[in-house]
Amino acid sequence: MTAPTPKSTAPPSPDPTPKGLSGGAVGTGDLVFFVVAAAAPLTVMAGVAPLAIAMAGEAAPLGYLTSGLLLIVFAAGFTAMSRFVRNAGAFYAYIGRGLGRPTGAGSAYVALFSYNAIEAGLLVAFGWFTESGFEDLTGVHVAWWIWALGGLVAIGVLGYLKVTLSAKVLGVALVLEVLVLLVFEAGVLAHGGGPRGLDPGTLSPEQLGAAGVGGMFVLAIGAFVGFEATAIYAEEAREPERTVPRATYIAVAFLALFYTFTVWMIINAYGSDRAQAVADGEGGADMVFTATERFAGAWAADSMHVLIITSAFAATLAFHNGAARYFYALGREGLLPRRLGTVSTKTRAPAAAVVVQSALALAVVVVTMVSGADPYTVTFLWSNGSGILGVMLLQALAALAVYGFFRRDRRGMPAWRVIAAPLVACAGLAVLIVLVCANLDLLTGASGGVNVALIAPLPALFVAGAVLALRIGRRDPRAYERLTTVDAENV
Numbered sequence: 508m509t510a511p512t513p514k515s516t517a518p519p520s521p522d523p524t525p526k527g528l529s530g531g532a533v534g535t536g537d538l539v540f541f542v543v544a545a546a547a548p549l550t551v552m553a554g555v556a557p558l559a560i561a562m563a564g565e566a567a568p569l570g571y572l573t574s575g576l577l578l579i580v581f582a583a584g585f586t587a588m589s590r591f592v593r594n595a596g597a598f599y600a601y602i603g604r605g606l607g608r609p610t611g612a613g614s615a616y617v618a619l620f621s622y623n624a625i626e627a628g629l630l631v632a633f634g635w636f637t638e639s640g641f642e643d644l645t646g647v648h649v650a651w652w653i654w655a656l657g658g659l660v661a662i663g664v665l666g667y668l669k670v671t672l673s674a675k676v677l678g679v680a681l682v683l684e685v686l687v688l689l690v691f692e693a694g695v696l697a698h699g700g701g702p703r704g705l706d707p708g709t710l711s712p713e714q715l716g717a718a719g720v721g722g723m724f725v726l727a728i729g730a731f732v733g734f735e736a737t738a739i740y741a742e743e744a745r746e747p748e749r750t751v752p753r754a755t756y757i758a759v760a761f762l763a764l765f766y767t768f769t770v771w772m773i774i775n776a777y778g779s780d781r782a783q784a785v786a787d788g789e790g791g792a793d794m795v796f797t798a799t800e801r802f803a804g805a806w807a808a809d810s811m812h813v814l815i816i817t818s819a820f821a822a823t824l825a826f827h828n829g830a831a832r833y834f835y836a837l838g839r840e841g842l843l844p845r846r847l848g849t850v851s852t853k854t855r856a857p858a859a860a861v862v863v864q865s866a867l868a869l870a871v872v873v874v875t876m877v878s879g880a881d882p883y884t885v886t887f888l889w890s891n892g893s894g895i896l897g898v899m900l901l902q903a904l905a906a907l908a909v910y911g912f913f914r915r916d917r918r919g920m921p922a923w924r925v926i927a928a929p930l931v932a933c934a935g936l937a938v939l940i941v942l943v944c945a946n947l948d949l950l951t952g953a954s955g956g957v958n959v960a961l962i963a964p965l966p967a968l969f970v971a972g973a974v975l976a977l978r979i980g981r982r983d984p985r986a987y988e989r990l991t992t993v994d995a996e997n998v
Contacts, residue, residue: 535749535757561786565708571730586751586752613973692769893962
């Protein structure tokens with residue numbers, strides 16, 4: 508008789524199919540790069556700040572500082588909640604936990620629309636910047652849409668590969684664009700600050716009472732859009748309870764100070780009495796490049812023309828990654844097709860979400876090209892007008908959600924951080940949202956009907972998401988209970 512074969516005591520083979528994103532792949536520095544690159548400092552300062560100066564004149568520097576301070580207050584509660592919520596849907600999960608699942612689901616659809624709108628607009632802007640920059644440097648004209656399609660392919664590939672590769676690309680682009688702005692600033696300082704010297708009166712709080720400040724806040728608060736990325740990548744971060752708050756504070760504080768100082772330098776370069784007229788004049792769009800050539804040399808201005816292209820590319824990549832992770836989070840929880848909630852077996856990237864995100868961006872490029880719409884003044888400004896407003900709405904709801912989450916149990920957190928700060932941030936953001944809606948025409952340059960059409964998708968999508976969540980609740984109570992609760996540790 509043969510002896511019975513002993514049962515194997517070896518542990519079962521692990522499931523070869525990855526269940527979630529690549530945990531522990533992203534550190535504090537990577538998160539900061541994602542956030543600041545998404546903000547695109549050079550694009551904001553050279554491409555958008557002149558418009559802010561044209562609107563508000565000497566009040567522009569304080570507009571950026573005020574926006575940054577408000578978002579730092581918001582970040583106090585936002586990062587406190589990040590200790591308890593780790594979800595690639597970020598705002599969606601936070602709002603759902605604090606204000607209820609239907610509200611969270613409605614916010615998810617608003618977030619998805621907003622991130623896609625910003626990413627697609629940035630992609631078209633990248634093509635527009637590259638068309639003019641390449642022609643200036645070489646004399647060869649290549650249509651913007653060809654550059655946009657090439658950029659889309661590169662961004663799609665980077666989005667499909669490991670997230671750490673995107674972080675490296677963003678890091679290089681970010682360092683270079685910040686350096687060229689520092690060169691400009693050093694040049695202005697070396698020449699004594701411009702024709703009137705350094706004018707501290709520009710930084711007086713009294714400036715915020717000037718005409719045009721309301722419209723300027725559309726651009727100022729929009730310059731920080733994307734700092735939510737620290738929470739979006741929480742599932743992929745090392746020690747997220749530390750890295751997420753640290754990266755958020757570093758990124759927002761850096762942007763607030765850097766934007767404020769740079770805009771102040773731009774105004775000083777022309778003189779506080781002339782800067783607004785220059786910005787509002789025929790050469791206003793190029794005023795940063797012109798000042799850079801004057802104070803730092805033609806080489807610096809040429810470098811800036813090249814680096815604004817990489818800045819736009821980096822911002823597009825950062826928003827592409829963020830939008831893809833929203834697709835992933837919502838697919839994983841059943842608010843979108845489940846296929847979107849899967850990852851690549853090789854790179855652990857949300858592969859299906861990357862493909863869908865790329866297809867939507869491609870559609871925007873094609874529509875812009877076929878319709879003959881201006882890629883910058885129409886596609887970029889209009890899509891970012893909607894997207895920025897959507898993100899601001901999410902920020903206000905998220906601040907209120909932090910209060911709701913900690914209202915009955917502060918979980919050891921100080922009251923100022925989880926009660927006072929979120930309520931102050933929500934009130935401040937609500938005021939800015941009203942200003943943005945009232946002055947959206949200053950950003951879009953469009954009629955009232957167009958601006959209403961740009962705003963309308965936000966409440967419509969919010970209602971659609973909330974209704975879908977309620978339907979899930981009636982059809983499948985267990986699935987409803989899982990909404991907003993799928994964290995990294997229980998994927």
